[in-house]
Amino acid sequence: MVRPCVLGLLLILLLCAGCRQGSPIDLESLKGRARAGDAAAFRQLIELLSVSERNLNDRVYPLILELGEPAIPFLLDAVNTDDRIRREHVIAALGTLKASQGVEPIGRVLGDRTLQRRYVAAWALGEIGDPRGIPFLLSALGDEDDEVRRYAVRALIKLNREAVEPLLAFLRTASARGTAGAVRALGDIGDSRALAALLQRVDGPARQDVLHALGKLKDPRAEAVLIDGLSDADWQSRMNAAMSLGALGGPAASAALEKAVEDEVLVVREWAARSLEMISGRHVKYRNEKREYVLPYSIYH
Template sequence: MLATIHDRLRNPDAGVRRIAVIDLPYSDEEDDVAPLLVEALADADASVRLEAAKALEGFEEPEVLDALVPLLKDPDAAVRDAVAYTLAELKEAASATPILPYLLDADAGVRAAALHAVRALRVDAAFEPALQSLTHPDAGVRRAAVGVLGYLKKPQALGALTEIAAHDADPEVRRIAVGALSYAGDNADVSVLPALGRALADPVWQVREEAATTYARTNSQLGVPNLVRAMDDEYWQVRVKAARSLGKLKARDGVLALIEALLHPVSNLRKEAVIALGEIGDSRAIAPLERAMHDPDPDVRKLSKLALTSMQMPKQGA
């Protein structure tokens, strides 16, 4: 006789219990799997707890949260990460309530996991703990804190985020902070653009790439000179993002740099330059785009034709 799912969940072999937990959501033997998964969260074996935490994604019943949240302090880091991931998929802001006490936990791993868990819930109660966590010695905590502040989009966090973007010792923290500055909106000219300018000179190219991307989201023309200079960056990945931002900002001052990029050996950059020139619509780009219609890359040729077509269409209201 085949063992039932209940038998397997109580098998003395942890490997059998683990597979049973994985199978449980797909089993025809149980209509209500949540109680059994909650029970598995208390298993003595970390691999069983981990699979139970993963399987509970999407459950927001109070009893599930009451069982999951304490596992943010699980001794096994992989279990903590799984719990944080599952909690991060919560949709109801009220679900953050049991997580809030963990946001300033003394253990860096717990604190980072809790911050990650509440990030997408956008609860105001997470703001102050996240702000305090920007100075935590652990880079993982600072990364998670920047993520929370980026989701909350509060103007009063911009000063702290610009400071982190410029001076944090961890390049990934700087990169995330630069990306978080994209919500600045009307405050960008005052506090954010200087920070983005510094980020475009960061020694780590991924930070410069993020800065080039973020410029377009500020909708400010004041960053255009920096983006034009970024078109000479030693990394083509940074140039690609700079080209994209110049196009989105419809920056006519970037036309000559974009025309020059049409000759770059990396086709991805040539494609972005073509798209940007089409978005800007400056007549100086017509002849270079006509030449680009003979580019060795078929995508560049196709995009050049589309760009020229869009530039020659009559403007609405004309």
């Protein structure tokens, strides 16, 4: 009599345990409670951002974005969490929601080189677009993590003209790594205020980037320096010079590019032909690997 009772009890316990383990989280209900202002529901949703199993955090993240501005204070509370995955999602949400209150805490995360996944902090500062984020992004241009540097460049480009003067000031004391990032950002922003600073650095360690960036400024005052770049010993510098001259070159550039169409490196010949066409408006052929003279294809649709 005792044995069946014990067995029955065990079965009930097992069932209960099984139910608890498998019970799905009702995300819609949590979202509904959060929408009604339930702080605990907001916090629970943000906790779930660390759960990668079954892509749970991928399902929670859009819900938080849907909740919008009311979620921001709770996200700000969680910016400094030790959980790198939750922190990544929290910062991404603050960026997507363009929460300018997040600039300082996100900037501090970006600057803390002991933390992982800091790239998202640079990304978020670009999305928020608040100039108070610029100093953090400038520091990140010299970061050891190339992903952080990449996103910092992108964010500064998004901040656009607001970032030009700070970038120029930063260049005066920047490391070689920081200089390369700043030059790339200035090139894509395309503001003529950057011309003098770029020309000053054309013989420095960021030469390839400078030659590329000068083309994006489209300022004819860079023509002589770029023509000189066509004779560089480094083929990538020659390629960048050839590429840039198409955007700003005149008759002198055309003459130099005519010679570059016979460069020993295929891609330099190809870019020289492409740029000559841009300057002169006539089709220019170059010699391909099979020694056939062909037209360059348009890299744009």
